[in-house]
Amino acid sequence: MSDDPVAELLQRVASQDRAAFRALYHLTASKLVAVLMRILANRAEVEDALQEVFVRVWQRAGQFQPDRGGGQAWLNTVARHHALDRLRARPVGEVRRHDPDDDPLARIADPAAGVEAGLVAQGEARRIVDCLQTLDPARGSAVRGAYLQGLSYQDLATRHGLPLNTVRTWLRRGLQQLRECMER
Amino acid sequence: MNDPLVPPEDDDLLAAEYVLGVLPLTERRAAAHRAEVDGAFAARVWAWEARFAPMQAETVEGRAPDLLPAIEARLFSVRTRRWRLWGAGAAVAASVALAVLMWPAPSVQARLEAGALVFEAQGDGRFLTVARMGPTAGSANDYQLWAIGADGVPRSLGLLRGDTLRLEAALEPGITLAVSLEPLGGSPGALPTGPVLAAAVLE
Numbered sequence: 001m002s003d004d005p006v007a008e009l010l011q012r013v014a015s016q017d018r019a020a021f022r023a024l025y026h027l028t029a030s031k032l033v034a035v036l037m038r039i040l041a042n043r044a045e046v047e048d049a050l051q052e053v054f055v056r057v058w059q060r061a062g063q064f065q066p067d068r069g070g071g072q073a074w075l076n077t078v079a080r081h082h083a084l085d086r087l088r089a090r091p092v093g094e095v096r097r098h099d100p101d102d103d104p105l106a107r108i109a110d111p112a113a114g115v116e117a118g119l120v121a122q123g124e125a126r127r128i129v130d131c132l133q134t135l136d137p138a139r140g141s142a143v144r145g146a147y148l149q150g151l152s153y154q155d156l157a158t159r160h161g162l163p164l165n166t167v168r169t170w171l172r173r174g175l176q177q178l179r180e181c182m183e184r
Numbered sequence: 185m186n187d188p189l190v191p192p193e194d195d196d197l198l199a200a201e202y203v204l205g206v207l208p209l210t211e212r213r214a215a216a217h218r219a220e221v222d223g224a225f226a227a228r229v230w231a232w233e234a235r236f237a238p239m240q241a242e243t244v245e246g247r248a249p250d251l252l253p254a255i256e257a258r259l260f261s262v263r264t265r266r267w268r269l270w271g272a273g274a275a276v277a278a279s280v281a282l283a284v285l286m287w288p289a290p291s292v293q294a295r296l297e298a299g300a301l302v303f304e305a306q307g308d309g310r311f312l313t314v315a316r317m318g319p320t321a322g323s324a325n326d327y328q329l330w331a332i333g334a335d336g337v338p339r340s341l342g343l344l345r346g347d348t349l350r351l352e353a354a355l356e357p358g359i360t361l362a363v364s365l366e367p368l369g370g371s372p373g374a375l376p377t378g379p380v381l382a383a384a385v386l387e
Contacts, residue, residue: 018256018260022252022256025251025252025255029248029251030245030246030247030248031243031245031246032248033245033246033247033248034243034244034245034246035240035243037246038243044373044374044375047249047251047375047376048336048337048375050248050251051251051254051255051258051336052336054251054255055255055258055259058255058259068230068234069233069234069237073233073234073237073240076237076240076243077233077237080205081205081216084205084212085212087205088205088207088208088209088212089209127238128235128236128238128239129238129239143204144239146204146205146206147204147205147236147239148239148240150205151206152205152206152207152208153206153207153208154208156206171201171206172194172197172200172201175197175200175201175204176197178235179196179200179235182235
C-alpha cells in the first residue's frame with residue numbers, strides 16, 4: 001500500500017474496480033458521515049446524502065488528481081459540496097434553526113463542542129489555523145462556521161444583524177487577508 | 185433572500201466564497217457551472233479547496249451505516265440505470281407515474297441474498313409476496329422491507345415476520361427492494377435505522 005491508500009483505491013475505482021469501491025466505502029464512510037452531519041444536522045438526510053456521494057464517487061473518480069491533494073481530501077470535497085447543495089436548496093425558513101441554544105456560531109465558539117478543539121491541529125493543518133487566528137475573532141469564527149457547518153451569508157447577516165451586502169464585504173476582506181497570510 | 189448581492193468584482197474571492205459555501209443557491213449554481221467550463225476559474229477553486237482542506241483534518245469520525253448494498257443496487261443494476269435515465273426529467277417522471285396508474289404493473293421478482301439469509305420476492309402486479317429462508321431476526325429485532333424508487337428514498341413496505349409476507353403493492357421493474365435489521369417493531373422513523381442486510385432490483 002502507498003502512503004495514501006484512499007488515493008490508491010480511488011484510482012482503481014476510476015477503472016471500474018468494484019472491490020476497490022467496496023473497500024473505499026468501508027475505509028472512508030465514517031469520516032464522510034461526520035463531514036455531512038456537521039452541515040446537514042439530520043441523520044436521515046445524512047444517510048441519503050452518503051448514498052448520493054458514493055454514487056458520484058463511482059461516476060467521477062476519474063476526476064481525482066493525486067497531484068492536487070490526498071484522496072480523503074477529495075472525498076471530503078465531494079461530500080461537503082453535496083451537503084451544501086442540499087442545504088441551500090432547502091426552503092427559506094427551514095434553512096437554519098434560530099434557536100439560540102442551537103446557534104452554530106455559539107457551538108463553534110465553545111471549545112467543549114469539539115470544533116475549535118479539533119482545530120488544534122498539527123503539521124499541514126497548522127497553517128490555516130495560524131492564519132485564521134490573524135483575523136479578527138468574528139471573521140475567523142464566520143469562516144470556520146461556513147466551512148465546517150455550512151453557514152451562509154444569510155445566516156451570518158441574521159446572526160450579526162447586518163445587511164447581506166455589508167456581511168459579504170466584511171467576510172471578503174477576511175478572505176483576502178487569509179489568502180495573503182497563507183501565501184506568505 | 186431577494187436583495188441582489190454585490191456584483192463579484194474579483195474572481196478569486198468568488199472562488200473562495202463558492203468553496204466556503206456561503207453563496208445563495210442561484211449564485212452557488214452559477215459558480216459551480218463556471219468551475220466546470222472555465223479552466224482559470226476552476227484552478228482558483230482548487231487553490232481554495234487546498235487552502236481550506238486541512239480544517240477537516242481532525243474531524244472526528246461518525247458511525248456510518250452499511251449502505252453499500254443500496255448504493256451498489258443503484259449503480260450496478262442495468263435495469264436501475266435504464267430507469268434512472270428514463271426518469272431524468274420531471275415531465276418524464278410524471279408521465280411514468282401516469283402510466284403506472286393506467287396500466288397494470290407487470291409481474292416482477294427479486295432475490296435478496298445476505299449469506300445464509302435469502303428473501304425471494306415475487307409480485308404479480310397487485311400483490312407482492314416475500315419468502316424468507318435462513319435465520320430469523322431474533323427476539324429483539326425485526327426485518328423490515330423497503331422499496332426504493334427512482335428518487336432514491338426508501339419507503340417501508342412492512343415488517344418481515346414469519347416465513348412469508350404478502351402485501352398489496354403494485355411494484356414496477358427497476359424498483360429496488362431492501363431489507364434492513366431494525367429494533368423490534370421496526371424503524372421508529374420514516375427511514376431505515378439499522379444495517380441494510382440485502383438489496384436487489386425487481387426484474
